[in-house]
Amino acid sequence: MAARVQEAPFDSSAEMVAFQADVQNAGAVVTFTGVVRDDSGCLDHMFIEHYPAMTEAALQKFALQAMEKFGLEDALVIHRYGVLAPGEAIMMVATAARHRKDAFAGADYLMDYLKSRAPFWKKEVSKDHTKWVASKVQDEDALAAWSDAPKS
Amino acid sequence: MKLDILYFAWVRERVGKSQEAVDTNAKTAGDLVDELILRDEGYAAAFSDLSAICVAIDQELGDFTTLLKDCREVAFFPPMTGG
Numbered sequence A: 001m002a003a004r005v006q007e008a009p010f011d012s013s014a015e016m017v018a019f020q021a022d023v024q025n026a027g028a029v030v031t032f033t034g035v036v037r038d039d040s041g042c043l044d045h046m047f048i049e050h051y052p053a054m055t056e057a058a059l060q061k062f063a064l065q066a067m068e069k070f071g072l073e074d075a076l077v078i079h080r081y082g083v084l085a086p087g088e089a090i091m092m093v094a095t096a097a098r099h100r101k102d103a104f105a106g107a108d109y110l111m112d113y114l115k116s117r118a119p120f121w122k123k124e125v126s127k128d129h130t131k132w133v134a135s136k137v138q139d140e141d142a143l144a145a146w147s148d149a150p151k152s
Numbered sequence B: 001m002k003l004d005i006l007y008f009a010w011v012r013e014r015v016g017k018s019q020e021a022v023d024t025n026a027k028t029a030g031d032l033v034d035e036l037i038l039r040d041e042g043y044a045a046a047f048s049d050l051s052a053i054c055v056a057i058d059q060e061l062g063d064f065t066t067l068l069k070d071c072r073e074v075a076f077f078p079p080m081t082g083g
Helices: A012-022 A052-070 A100-117 A137-146 B009-015 B029-036 B041-046
Strands: A002-006 A028-035 A043-050 A074-080 A082-084 A089-097 A120-126 A130-132 B002-007 B019-023 B054-057 B060-062 B073-077
Touching: A002 A052, A012 A028, A012 A074, A012 A089, A028 A100, A052 A074, A052 A089, A052 A100, A074 A100, A089 A100, A100 A137, B002 B009, B009 B041, B009 B073, B029 B073
Parallel strands: A002 A074, B002 B073
Antiparallel strands: A028 A089, A043 A082, A043 A120, A074 A089, A120 A130, B002 B019, B054 B060, B054 B073
């Protein structure tokens, strides 16, 4: 298991190849890459702030939770911070499991936790204005759906 | 009790600083906010809607009722938007 927080770009293809080469006993590897989107057509860049003392430990905790919950063989999380241009990769997760359902579910679970519980904040910077990205109710709902607590 | 307070994202922008050291008698994170908002308009603006603010105590997520006993670092920030 590995969780990395970094400012520098990463090569998602190379990361996937290295991840897969290291895994034993997996019949399924799932990867997800999040990319800076420009919905308005005038985004200059995305600025991602984080809480250095907390971030890496949080990512490691979520990766371990995912491994335990879905019996994953391995998991990888990479998340960037700083200034990112449209089209640049923000983050990736990779999961390896014996079967595809656990690999997909593990990646989905990790993404839901990264969205709402990892201490990152995104700010969209355009030529004429800046805006902190607001959290979405759907993201909290997605997280709640994984909970073992009884649903109301 | 001496502790460090960290602010992130728009909470940091409204308060006007990313970090400060304070000496406080606050028992909970909520008590600490009550002290801070008396300081100036920036703090009052940052903490005007506590439902929009998250708290971490010594790098663990908590809430405004979490006790600060023996803690060294409190962080205030908006809901997280990673991924």
